[in-house]
Amino acid sequence: MGTVTALYRYPVKSMLGEAVIAVAVTESGFSGDRGYAVLDETGAVGSAKHPRKWGPLLRCRSRLDDSGAVRVVLPDGTALPVEDPELDERLSKLLGRQVFLSAAVPEHNRLERAVPEYEGGVPDAVRESASVDAAGENITTGSVAPGTFFDFGQVHLVTTASLARMREVYPAGDFDARRFRPNLVVDTDAGPGFPEDAWPGSRLRVGEALFRVVVPTPRCVIPTLGHDELPPDPGIMRAVARDHRIPVFDLGRLSCLGVYLNVLEAGTVRVGDTLTLQKAA
Template sequence: MIGTVTRIRRYPVKSMLGEDLPAGTVGSGGLAGDRAFAVLDGSGAVGSAKHPRKWGPLLACRASQGGDSRVDVVLPDGSAHVAGAAELDQRLSELLGRPARMSDQPPRQARLERAVPDYDGGAPQSALADSVLDATGTRVTSVGIAAGSFLDFGALHAVTTSTLQTLRGRAPGPDFDPRRFRPNLVIDTGSVEGFPEDEWPGRRIRIGETVLEAIVPTPRCVVPTLAHGELPADPTLMRAVAREHRIPVLTLGSLTCVGVYLKVLTAGPVRVGDPVTMQ
C-alpha cells in the first residue's frame, strides 16, 4: 500500500471553486461531474484562471452538483444560480466585463489561454517561443485541451501529502493548502519524504475496484498563487516550488511540478479512506 485517499475534490465548473466529496464514481473521463461545465466567451477560448486577468474572477465563484446532477453556482455576492440559466450567463458577463455564457458542450478544437509565469520552469521553451502579448497586456500561450471535454490533460489529478509536507519543510513561508493545486485526489502517503508521485508515471494505481495509470507529473501554472475563496493570493508560492522542485517532463524540459496526472483503465467507485496500492 502506498497511501490512503484522504480527500476527493470535484470542480463542476472549470476554474470555479469546487466541493469535497465523501465518495465518487470514476469513469473513463474522470470523476463523474468534474468539469462538466465551463464558461465561454466570444474569443473561442475556454474560461480558465490560467489567464487571471481575463478569467481570474471565476475563482471567486463556487460550484456544486446535487443528486439530480443539477449544478448550482454561488457568485461572489452570495447569490445562487443554476448552471445553464440565462440569468447566470448575464451575471457572469457582468462579473467578467464582457459577454460570457456557461456551456456543457466543449467547442470543437477547444483551447485555453495560459499566462506565461514569471518564474523559471513555468512553461516549456517551445511555448515561450510561441507566446504573444494580448489585449490585457499579458504574455500568453494558447494550448489545446482534451478532445470532447473541458479537462486540461489527464482524466484525474492527484497530489500526495508527502509532496505538500516536503514543500512546507523546504519553503515554510507560502501556504501549501492542497486546494490551491485543484486535485481530484489527495493521497495520504504517511511519513514518506520527498515527492513520491514523481516516480509513478507508467505505473498502475489501484483504489478499490478502480484502476488508474499515472501518466506524467503535473506542470504548474499561476493558478495556485491566486485567491481561492477564503485562501488569499500568495504570489510567493510558485516561485518557491520553482526553486525546490523542477523535474523533466516528457520532451518539454525541466518544469515546475506538483502532483501527477492519471488516466482511467478500469472505472469504479472511490471513497475517502480507500487504500491506494501500486501494481
C-alpha cells in the same frame, strides 16, 4: 502504500469546487468533474490560468445538488442552476464581457495561459512563442484535451508528502492542497518528498477504481491566486520552481507537483480507501 484523505470535483472549469466523501469514477474521470466551462464568443475556454481575463471565476463555486444538477454560487451568494439564462448575464457582468456557460467543447477552442517569470513555468520553446494580448498579459495559447474541458489527464492526484516537502522549502507559504485543484489527495505514509515522481507508467488501484499514472503535473499560476479564504501568494510557485523542476515528456524540466491519471477501470472511490501501486512491467 497509503490512503485517500480528500476528494474534490469541479463541475465548472476554473470555479471553486466541492469536497466529497465518495465519488463515482467513470471511464471519463470523476463523475460531475469539469462537465461545464465558461466560454466567450472567440472560443476561449474560461481558465484562471489567464488571471487578468478569467481570474474572477475563482470567486464562484460550482457544485452538484441532491438531484445531480449543477448549480453555481456567485460571489454575492446567489445560487443559480447552469441552465438559468440569468447566470450567463451575471457571469458576463462579473467578467466585463459577453460569456456563456456550456457543456459542449468548441471544436476550435483556445486555452490561454499566462507566462510566469520564473524558470520552468512553461517549456522554453513555448515561452519564446508567447505574445501580449489585449489584457496586457504575456500569454501562450493551446487547447483543452480533445472532447473534454480537462487540461490533460482525466484525474489529478496530489500527495501529502509533496505538500509537506514544500512547507519545508517555503515555511511562509500555505500549501493547502486546494490551491493545486486536485481530485485526489493521498497520504502515502512517507516523509516529505515527491514519491509520485516514480509512478508514471504504473497502475494505481484506489478503492474500486484503477488508474494509469501518466505524467507529473506541470504547474501554472493558479496555485498563487486567492482561493476562497486562501489569500494570494506568488511565492508558492517560485518555491516549487526552485525545488522541483523535473523532465516532462520532451518539454524539458518543468515545475511540477502531483501527477495526472487516466482511468482504466471505473468504480467508486471513498475517503479512507487504500492505494495499491502496481509497477509497470
